[in-house]
Amino acid sequence: MTETIINEIETGNILSKSNLPVCEYSVNPYVGCTHACKYCYASFMKRFTGHTEQWGTFLDVKHWKEIKNPEKYKGKELFIGSVTDPYNPQEEKYRRTRALLEQLKGSGAKLSIATKSDLILRDLDLIKTFPNARVSWSINTLDENFRADMDNAVSIERRLAAMKAFYLAGVRTTCFISPIFPGITDIKAIIRRAMSQCNLIWLENLNLRGGYKNVIMEYIQEKYAQLLPLYHEIYDCKNRSYWTMLDKELKAYAAEIGLDYVTNDDSMTRDFNAPPVIVNYFYHEQIKKSARKDNGSHAGTARS
Structure with missing residues (x-):
């Protein structure tokens, strides 16, 4: 198994204005994701972060100044995990998502959290304090x-x-x-x-787009060869x-x-x-x- 490259970095405001129709702010406590999903669309982030490592093999742990006036986010939709999993295994050690929730507690912000993990159970009591919180797996x-x-x-x-x-x-x-x-x-x-x-x-x-298209098509050819004509029709012929x-x-x-x-x-x-x-x-x-x-x-x- 490839060793994960972990760096701790300083960053500005952890909340970014978002164009996603599901939220007003996107929040990503990490850069990269060690779940290493073969189909991950977020791998495009490497174009902006300067990482040359294979997607899934690196993780930047963000540190930010404590959120000032968190009440200004009252009623705002915050989506946690648009390009990372906020509950990747390293969250157990670094607790950056936990820190974010603690800083926002009582603000009245509305949270949507996306994850593939059950580590989020650790924060259930805290997440329950937010109005209209929602979690997706x-x-x-x-x-x-x-x-x-x-x-x-x-x-x-x-x-x-x-x-x-x-x-x-x-x-x-x-x-x-x-x-x-x-x-x-x-x-x-x-x-x-x-x-x-x-x-x-x-x-x-x-x-399928970008670098992971070939990864998935090769996987289909190897493990599900009978489906390769269907994938060719959908992803090469755009049917x-x-x-x-x-x-x-x-x-x-x-x-x-x-x-x-x-x-x-x-x-x-x-x-x-x-x-x-x-x-x-x-x-x-x-x-x-x-x-x-x-x-x-x-x-x-x-x-x-």
């Missing part, structure tokens, strides 16, 4: 062998157990089914497994028919099990104990246009 398979091929994060069962603990504690939770691997991700099985312990189920397809078909199939399945299937996230306004809503965020415009027609008043506001 990325789960794109129930097959631990495939999971282990794709990332170094904790097992799917540990993620699901953490999700359940937060849900039972009254914190809104999201099952983030992403990225959906064509022919591999069993979306319906994941929905059935998670629907009793989450408020939102978010669907996002695998989008969108698979996603169109899957969209229709999942919409029908949602109706069958009694869940709303929409293109915008209104889960925060629903009763906590209501069944989860399924939000489809496949990136291509054809499906989004179709979904707008089907859903009438629903407008696509999901993040990219």
Whole structure:
């Protein structure tokens, strides 16, 4: 196993204005991520940080001056973990995400936290103090062998157990089914497994670009050779028919099990104990246009 290169760095304001439609500020207590997901879109960050190391092999631990006047973030949407996992294994030692939450406690800021870890259970009591807090776990398979091929994060069962603990504690939770691997991700099985312990189920397809496209295509050729023609059609020929078909199939399945299937996230306004809503965020415009027609008043506001 490659040794992780860890540096501690000083940084300015830890909260950055964001263009993401899900938040007003993005917060990343680390640069890089040691979960080393093979499909990680955040690997593009190396262009801006000067890192030449392979993505997943380095981590910069941020230190910042204590947040002044945290109450100015009252009512603001803060997304923690847009380009890192704030609960990577090193968080247990460095506690930078914990420090961030402690500095913001009582501010009235609204938190959304994205992770693949159950280390977040350490901070459950603290996260509960924030209004409208929400935590999402990325789960794109129930097959631990495939999971282990794709990332170094904790097992799917540990993620699901953490999700359940937060849900039972009254914190809104999201099952983030992403990225959906064509022919591999069993979306319906994941929905059935998670629907009793989450408020939102978010669907996002695998989008191959940049340096990791070759990594994934080579993996498919090696482990799922029978799927290679499908991946060639989707990612080389830009054929969108698979996603169109899957969209229709999942919409029908949602109706069958009694869940709303929409293109915008209104889960925060629903009763906590209501069944989860399924939000489809496949990136291509054809499906989004179709979904707008089907859903009438629903407008696509999901993040990219």
